[in-house]
Amino acid sequence: MKAIHQNSTRNRRLGFLYTAPMGLWLTLFFLVPLSIIVTYSFLKKGLYGGVEWEFTFAAYRQMINPSFFRVFLRTLWVSILATTITMILALPCAYAMARSRHQVFYLGLIIIPFWTNSLIRIYAWIAVLSSEGFINEALRTLGIIQESLPLIYNQGAVITVLVYMYIPFAILPLFTVIDKFDFQLLEAARDVGSSKWQSIRHVLLPNIRSGIITAVLFTFIPIFGAYTVPLLVGGKDSYMIGNIIVDQVTKTRNWPLAAAFSLIITAVSTFGVLWMLVSTRKERRRMKTGRAIV
Amino acid sequence: MKGFDVTVRDVSRAYGNFKALDNVSIHIRKGEFFSLLGPSGCGKTTLLRIIAGFDSPDTGTVLLDGNNILPLPPEKRPVNTVFQSYALFPHLSVQENIAFPLRLKKLPESTIAERVREYVHLVQLDDHISKKPAMLSGGQKQRVAIARALINEPSVLLLDEPLSALDAKLRQNLLVELDHLHDQVGITFIYVTHDQSEALSVSDRIAVMNQGKILQVGSPYEIYESPATDFVARFIGETNLFQAVVKHCVPDQDIYMTTLNIPELGKDITVTDYDLLPVGQRVSFTVRPEKLKITSERPFRSGKDLNVFAGVVEEPVYSGFHSKYYVRLDQGSVVKVIQQHANYLDEGPAISWKDTVYVSWIAEDGYIVEAIDS
Numbered sequence: 001m002k003a004i005h006q007n008s009t010r011n012r013r014l015g016f017l018y019t020a021p022m023g024l025w026l027t028l029f030f031l032v033p034l035s036i037i038v039t040y041s042f043l044k045k046g047l048y049g050g051v052e053w054e055f056t057f058a059a060y061r062q063m064i065n066p067s068f069f070r071v072f073l074r075t076l077w078v079s080i081l082a083t084t085i086t087m088i089l090a091l092p093c094a095y096a097m098a099r100s101r102h103q104v105f106y107l108g109l110i111i112i113p114f115w116t117n118s119l120i121r122i123y124a125w126i127a128v129l130s131s132e133g134f135i136n137e138a139l140r141t142l143g144i145i146q147e148s149l150p151l152i153y154n155q156g157a158v159i160t161v162l163v164y165m166y167i168p169f170a171i172l173p174l175f176t177v178i179d180k181f182d183f184q185l186l187e188a189a190r191d192v193g194s195s196k197w198q199s200i201r202h203v204l205l206p207n208i209r210s211g212i213i214t215a216v217l218f219t220f221i222p223i224f225g226a227y228t229v230p231l232l233v234g235g236k237d238s239y240m241i242g243n244i245i246v247d248q249v250t251k252t253r254n255w256p257l258a259a260a261f262s263l264i265i266t267a268v269s270t271f272g273v274l275w276m277l278v279s280t281r282k283e284r285r286r287m288k289t290g291r292a293i294v
Numbered sequence: 295m296k297g298f299d300v301t302v303r304d305v306s307r308a309y310g311n312f313k314a315l316d317n318v319s320i321h322i323r324k325g326e327f328f329s330l331l332g333p334s335g336c337g338k339t340t341l342l343r344i345i346a347g348f349d350s351p352d353t354g355t356v357l358l359d360g361n362n363i364l365p366l367p368p369e370k371r372p373v374n375t376v377f378q379s380y381a382l383f384p385h386l387s388v389q390e391n392i393a394f395p396l397r398l399k400k401l402p403e404s405t406i407a408e409r410v411r412e413y414v415h416l417v418q419l420d421d422h423i424s425k426k427p428a429m430l431s432g433g434q435k436q437r438v439a440i441a442r443a444l445i446n447e448p449s450v451l452l453l454d455e456p457l458s459a460l461d462a463k464l465r466q467n468l469l470v471e472l473d474h475l476h477d478q479v480g481i482t483f484i485y486v487t488h489d490q491s492e493a494l495s496v497s498d499r500i501a502v503m504n505q506g507k508i509l510q511v512g513s514p515y516e517i518y519e520s521p522a523t524d525f526v527a528r529f530i531g532e533t534n535l536f537q538a539v540v541k542h543c544v545p546d547q548d549i550y551m552t553t554l555n556i557p558e559l560g561k562d563i564t565v566t567d568y569d570l571l572p573v574g575q576r577v578s579f580t581v582r583p584e585k586l587k588i589t590s591e592r593p594f595r596s597g598k599d600l601n602v603f604a605g606v607v608e609e610p611v612y613s614g615f616h617s618k619y620y621v622r623l624d625q626g627s628v629v630k631v632i633q634q635h636a637n638y639l640d641e642g643p644a645i646s647w648k649d650t651v652y653v654s655w656i657a658e659d660g661y662i663v664e665a666i667d668s
Contacts, residue, residue, distance in 0.1 A: 182379070187346075190347075191373075195369060207383075
């Protein structure tokens with residue numbers, strides 16, 4: 001009895017040691033930078049960048065501005081649209097991969113692009129979409145168009161490239177959950193009277209929920225903070241919060257305002273994660289007592 | 295009698311070069327408890343999946359109550375399945391699993407609740423309705439699967455090795471319950487199994503399958519007592535099987551007293567048969583271990599219809615209510631003999647290892663398998 005007791009106390013102390021590196025990591029690379037940003041957002045801007053140590057709400061007052069609000073709404077809209085398109089494409093891809101006999105091959109196809117720097121991949125898209133790019137040249141040669149199509153430097157291009165950049169982050173978690181899914185459940189659903197679509201809606205989707213949530217968070221959060229893609233393939237209509245931050249840091253040199261905008265991104269991401277967590281818990285509670293098909 | 299009859303006509307199904315079903319035809323009667331019995335890979339599950347609609351045959355038709363059901367998707371067939379792995383929806387409670395088929399039909403909430411209660415009661419799960427499948431035992435999961443398959447009131451219930459994941463004792467109990475359930479709901483049951491004892495104990499009729507073909511269809515009694523082929527004889531129960539040649543065949547009232555030459559046994563034996571077999575025909579001879587008598591003394595009775603072989607007990611296997619003896623006959627072959635245990639009323643010492651014994655049986659207890667497979 002005594003030995004067991006001693007053992008368990010020792011384990012409890014060791015348990016702290018196990019988590020210590022994680023805690024240290026989070027403190028150093030998450031809490032400290034976050035505190036710096038929070039602090040900066042409440043300071044006065046320095047004349048040539050940097051900050052002056054004087055408490056003020058100036059940054060937040062500057063933020064309350066219709067043009068900034070428009071950028072915020074646009075960022076939200078672009079992120080939601082790009083995430084939705086990514087999910088619509090990623091689900092069937094992940095499903096097909098999970099059911100395929102050549103899983104390793106397809107996983108390789110998903111991972112290979114990561115061997116190339118993301119900037120280079122964005123420039124590759126410029127070569128595809130620009131007015132002298134691959135698509136326009138091909139269409140001109142075939143005689144389908146005379147004038148170049150406006151494929152680049154607009155919101156459409158930004159969304160296209162964002163979807164391309166982040167779709168692997170959606171496919172991988174979806175693939176993992178679908179791969180573990182017991183496909184006989186779909187047969188069982190069909191057997192008792194559901195159509196193909198109903199069996200996916202009422203049996204597959206609820207059972208791969210965790211993967212869907214991960215995929216949405218993995219795409220929405222980085223897209224919401226994106227700045228290189230709108231910078232390189234976007235136009236006037238695709239200026240996003242990420243671009244504001246970069247411009248405030250490098251051009252306007254208003255670091256407190258940049259910090260304040262960074263906090264908006266953090267807040268929206270945190271809100272997204274919390275919303276997902278709450279909705280899963282609600283869903284779980286609903287399923288415990290409630291109904292299968294609503 | 296509720297339920298539909300099922301006619302499978304000339305159905306073939308190949309996967310690449312592998313013939314899962316090779317021109318299979320059977321007729322399953324209305325309300326029958328019909329078993330498809332065979333070793334794994336014999337095509338029984340493929341046939342079940344074709345009837346359910348999860349697979350389609352390369353050629354042939356499947357008729358349900360006279361109507362071709364092959365063009366219908368699984369959800370449109372009045373056929374439901376109990377899956378080997380249960381296939382319960384893990385995100386739903388017992389109650390919701392059973393209600394699932396009714397919810398799809400968008401029935402009123404009160405009707406659903408009432409029907410679910412009825413079926414939960416039928417499979418005796420009243421105390422577990424709000425549990426998730428992960429919290430149930432194997433037997434309970436099985437009951438949920440059965441209730442979910444029955445609640446739509448199908449005309450045919452397909453059961454794909456439903457008891458194979460359960461332990462032996464539970465299997466026996468559930469088998470009896472399944473039999474009762476069949477009597478209660480009265481629909482056609484098609485039961486797939488590789489376990490011959492399961493099939494023998496509950497089925498009205500059995501189809502024995504091997505390598506995509508149906509070898510024999512008949513009642514459990516027929517299948518056991520009069521196997522159509524060597525494979526059926528060996529697969530159903532235990533047996534002693536020998537290659538033989540017909541030596542002569544004489545009528546004896548309405549049967550034929552047949553003498554077979556069995557090289558392995560080194561001498562002729564007599565057996566009765568309903569057919570007149572031509573002299574020189576090659577057949578198989580089978581005699582079940584429990585039909586053999588093992589004695590320490592040469593049997594008193596004699597006559598043309600008694601077959602007696604002397605031998606030595608090579609291996610006695612005690613298994614509670616009976617013992618099995620492997621006896622090496624003087625001619626060299628080994629035969630299996632199963633004997634009920636001797637009790638105090640019997641005379642003489644028990645038979646044991648290395649004992650010299652006599653193995654005997656009368657002509658009526660042997661059986662000639664006329665068809666030689668391969």
